[in-house]
Amino acid sequence: MTTIEKTADDAVREGAGDDGTPLLEVRDLHVEFHTRDGVAKAVNGVNYSVRAGETLAVLGESGSGKSVTAQAIMGILDMPPGRIPQGQILFRGEDMLTMAGEERRKIRGRKIAMIFQDALSALNPVLSVGYQLGEMFRVHEGLSKKDAKAKAIELMDRVRIPAAKERVSDYPHQFSGGMRQRIMIAMAMALEPDLIIADEPTTALDVTVQAQVMDLLAELQREYHMGLILITHDLGVVADVADKIAVMYAGRIVETAPVHELYKRPAHPYTRGLLDSIPRLDRKGQELYAIKGLPPNLLKTPSGCAFNPRCPKAEDICRTDVPALVQVTEQDGTELPGRGSACHFWKETIHG
Amino acid sequence: MPEPLTDTTLAPGTQASVTEVTAAKDPSKGSGPGKPRSLWGDAWFELRHRPLFWVSAVLLVLLLAIAAFPGLFTDAHPRDGDLTNHFLTKPQLSHFFQADWFGYDGQGRSIYARVIYGTRASILVGVGVTAAVTIFGGLLGMLAGYFGGWIDSIISRIVDIFFGLPFLLGSMVILNAFAERKVYVVIAALAFLGWTTIARVMRSSVITAKQADYVTAARALGAGTNRILFRHVLPNALAPTIVVATIALGAYISAEATLSYLGLGLADPTISWGIDISDAKDAIRDNPHVMLFPAGMLSLTVFAFITLGDAVRDALDPKLR
Amino acid sequence: MGRYVARRLLQMIPVFIGTTLLIFLMVHVLPGDPIRAMWGEKAADPAQVASLRHEFGLDQPLWKQYIDYMADLFQGDFGKTFGGRPVSEEMGMAFPVTLRLAAVALTIEIIVGIGLGAWAGLRAGKAVDTGVLVFTLIVISMPVFVLGYLAQFLFADELGWLPPNVQDSMNLQQLLLPGFVLAMLSMAYVARLTRTTFAENLRADYMRTALAKGLPRRRIIGVHLLRNSLIPVITFLGTDVGALVGGAVVTEGIFNVQGVGNLLFKALGQREGSTIVGVVTVFVLVILLINLLVDLLYAVLDPRIRYA
Numbered sequence: 001m002t003t004i005e006k007t008a009d010d011a012v013r014e015g016a017g018d019d020g021t022p023l024l025e026v027r028d029l030h031v032e033f034h035t036r037d038g039v040a041k042a043v044n045g046v047n048y049s050v051r052a053g054e055t056l057a058v059l060g061e062s063g064s065g066k067s068v069t070a071q072a073i074m075g076i077l078d079m080p081p082g083r084i085p086q087g088q089i090l091f092r093g094e095d096m097l098t099m100a101g102e103e104r105r106k107i108r109g110r111k112i113a114m115i116f117q118d119a120l121s122a123l124n125p126v127l128s129v130g131y132q133l134g135e136m137f138r139v140h141e142g143l144s145k146k147d148a149k150a151k152a153i154e155l156m157d158r159v160r161i162p163a164a165k166e167r168v169s170d171y172p173h174q175f176s177g178g179m180r181q182r183i184m185i186a187m188a189m190a191l192e193p194d195l196i197i198a199d200e201p202t203t204a205l206d207v208t209v210q211a212q213v214m215d216l217l218a219e220l221q222r223e224y225h226m227g228l229i230l231i232t233h234d235l236g237v238v239a240d241v242a243d244k245i246a247v248m249y250a251g252r253i254v255e256t257a258p259v260h261e262l263y264k265r266p267a268h269p270y271t272r273g274l275l276d277s278i279p280r281l282d283r284k285g286q287e288l289y290a291i292k293g294l295p296p297n298l299l300k301t302p303s304g305c306a307f308n309p310r311c312p313k314a315e316d317i318c319r320t321d322v323p324a325l326v327q328v329t330e331q332d333g334t335e336l337p338g339r340g341s342a343c344h345f346w347k348e349t350i351h352g
Numbered sequence: 353m354p355e356p357l358t359d360t361t362l363a364p365g366t367q368a369s370v371t372e373v374t375a376a377k378d379p380s381k382g383s384g385p386g387k388p389r390s391l392w393g394d395a396w397f398e399l400r401h402r403p404l405f406w407v408s409a410v411l412l413v414l415l416l417a418i419a420a421f422p423g424l425f426t427d428a429h430p431r432d433g434d435l436t437n438h439f440l441t442k443p444q445l446s447h448f449f450q451a452d453w454f455g456y457d458g459q460g461r462s463i464y465a466r467v468i469y470g471t472r473a474s475i476l477v478g479v480g481v482t483a484a485v486t487i488f489g490g491l492l493g494m495l496a497g498y499f500g501g502w503i504d505s506i507i508s509r510i511v512d513i514f515f516g517l518p519f520l521l522g523s524m525v526i527l528n529a530f531a532e533r534k535v536y537v538v539i540a541a542l543a544f545l546g547w548t549t550i551a552r553v554m555r556s557s558v559i560t561a562k563q564a565d566y567v568t569a570a571r572a573l574g575a576g577t578n579r580i581l582f583r584h585v586l587p588n589a590l591a592p593t594i595v596v597a598t599i600a601l602g603a604y605i606s607a608e609a610t611l612s613y614l615g616l617g618l619a620d621p622t623i624s625w626g627i628d629i630s631d632a633k634d635a636i637r638d639n640p641h642v643m644l645f646p647a648g649m650l651s652l653t654v655f656a657f658i659t660l661g662d663a664v665r666d667a668l669d670p671k672l673r
Numbered sequence: 674m675g676r677y678v679a680r681r682l683l684q685m686i687p688v689f690i691g692t693t694l695l696i697f698l699m700v701h702v703l704p705g706d707p708i709r710a711m712w713g714e715k716a717a718d719p720a721q722v723a724s725l726r727h728e729f730g731l732d733q734p735l736w737k738q739y740i741d742y743m744a745d746l747f748q749g750d751f752g753k754t755f756g757g758r759p760v761s762e763e764m765g766m767a768f769p770v771t772l773r774l775a776a777v778a779l780t781i782e783i784i785v786g787i788g789l790g791a792w793a794g795l796r797a798g799k800a801v802d803t804g805v806l807v808f809t810l811i812v813i814s815m816p817v818f819v820l821g822y823l824a825q826f827l828f829a830d831e832l833g834w835l836p837p838n839v840q841d842s843m844n845l846q847q848l849l850l851p852g853f854v855l856a857m858l859s860m861a862y863v864a865r866l867t868r869t870t871f872a873e874n875l876r877a878d879y880m881r882t883a884l885a886k887g888l889p890r891r892r893i894i895g896v897h898l899l900r901n902s903l904i905p906v907i908t909f910l911g912t913d914v915g916a917l918v919g920g921a922v923v924t925e926g927i928f929n930v931q932g933v934g935n936l937l938f939k940a941l942g943q944r945e946g947s948t949i950v951g952v953v954t955v956f957v958l959v960i961l962l963i964n965l966l967v968d969l970l971y972a973v974l975d976p977r978i979r980y981a
Binding site: 074075076078105106107108109110113114116118121122123124125126127128135136139140171173187 | 876877878879881882883884885886887888889892896897900901904974975976977
């Protein structure tokens, strides 16, 4: 039975489409942290890819490995305690993990940029925002201090910060949360990179501001035709902007799908649980569904499928065999492009 | 009685991270359900793995034993000098625990015996000053931090005034006035000027603890001032105070020796390392051993206390891990 | 800013009065009679004692003595020594010497302390870190006078690299050894503080951002890390002036530096109240002003601090 099913890599690579190599491709990435309590396996064989202009949403709970994967791509993992024992991260076909440090540094910020969750702590508190924005131009393009400042003002205008000229010398703490996140975005956009990784860019913001910031991000992405990896735990944010979704659990991708198909027909019990736990107006009065239990301890992930202790459909095989990410098909066997599930019972989940 | 220091009272920060992102990056803190550690439990875990902690702990036990029972460590008498036979005899390093182990000083006294018998004065001064400043400074700091307002203003201004006076300089002026400087006089003088450090530390940690959510919660549940102060605020504010006090203890011993060296601290017939070092300074060129051993012992003692406090502070501070 | 400085200066007045009163009381209330002590073991002539007491104003009630003293002080008059010389003149000779010594010490403290601390902090948990930690612990454990004799014995007597005593305080080479000894304790603290803030700030989110921006390591450490890490170090340096002053008394004694420490020590020996109070008063003033300066500098380094 497993012979007819395709392996995880194939399923994902097919999703990447056929117009040459993808912008970024993560292959069988493993990340572990060596701590005094043992080795925490944060990422266990992740595969995904992003093309130019495409938005990949990586969905998962805290500790699912979604942020660690992003940090590994960015090359900003703390090593040690972090370690990448295995895997490849290909940027335009070149493995960044084998690059020299200096070569890699030149990609950071210029080709691949990152937006962090909490802009207040992610911006340097003792340097003016103008300085921090201008730094990108000074370091990567060798601009003078004066030109860099002019560019910084331009950028702040670009992300619609009012009175940019007057505020360029202000410090991060003098801006509101939404404005600070715009500065983060401006900093990431500064050199018009090919790929942006946004790690929960709106989690720390008010709901009203969240939408504005997401819209701005989506607009800039379209304009510059950039690839975007959007890391989030919020299914609501994903629906509007993403093209495809990868759901992570305990350091693995448990399901991949084009965005709307995932919402319509999840092929993994974990995804189904996530979708069911969104409050919905049409189910007013009913008890809200919640996935029982806690995310697994990464020091000792459960044997078999890591989700098995929390899964309502778990059977014996789930406690012994790790399910591979397999191609999801219709009942008649036609392949669903870009869809994969790492569940022994994906058929029952999607069709049942 | 303060309640046992459980993690609910002491580790607000270390517990919260069980499901946080940090759990993935740093499972050392609250790695998983089932085995939360308390602040002190965590600290003890850290401490056990620090060689410096064990070095200082063993040293301290030894020093306390010497201070309590100097007679157990030497048969020689620290005050009996024999100028004819022993004047400035060089150390006999192979004669372990013998009177001539460290040689003899300018008055023909056994340096080993003097080093052993000098321990008590230093430890007494250190412990005495620390106890006094911790009680007095701790109390004032707690009052200022907890009640705020005009109580805080008054106490803080007094602290400012005392703080403006350099510690060593002030104690020199005070001790200069006393012709007979017994141990308790030195303790009183040092404590009179030293309490401000503890008061400041206590005040700021009480303010921090007071603002913690669990204190707000306790207050919301109707807990009275005494209960909040002694069961919630104090146990949490204590850790930094203990650390500072331990380190300060070493500094007080060092200050006592410096004052004795200047002729403004303990005086004969009290046996003090500082006095011996002062006596030795004219002989140092030809007979460095006369200074080396009391100075070494003094430094070792200060080292033990400072290192202990230091190790405990590092172990208690999760930020440094 | 101007208003903040004015307010701080106003706040300094009660502290200054309080501290000088404290030192005044300590000198005059505590047992021991300085006039009587002039005769040592010999019997004193009561008439002579009384006239001297009157001459130095010691027969007045204490509160009047203090007010008179403060009134004179505001006109720059620190009173006279027992020898009849104005205290201000004595201090005018001694203070520049100590100032030079302190400047040498402070320079060593900053350069070596921050350098060592940064080195250890960037390699937190490695052998270098442990080495620096143990070294600072040993330095802190050694009282200044032990350190002083050790340095004198080693560098002057045995190795002969530096002169053992200071004959000429204008000679930088002669000030190097006492400056080094005076600096050691604070240097160890500066190193430890720098190490801690470096290690702590290395993990800050903005450091990760700086890395993600593709900045060179030089710039990440030299600009982003250093600016944030120096803030507590500067604060420490300000509060540490008092310790430097205390250490100066011992250091100047060992190396025969004719500075304020020596002046004070001699005055203590003779129980010469006017010099003691004068020297300590100037010290208190210097300490208060330096603390103000540090507070202002703090705000320059950390824009989050606002003057309210």
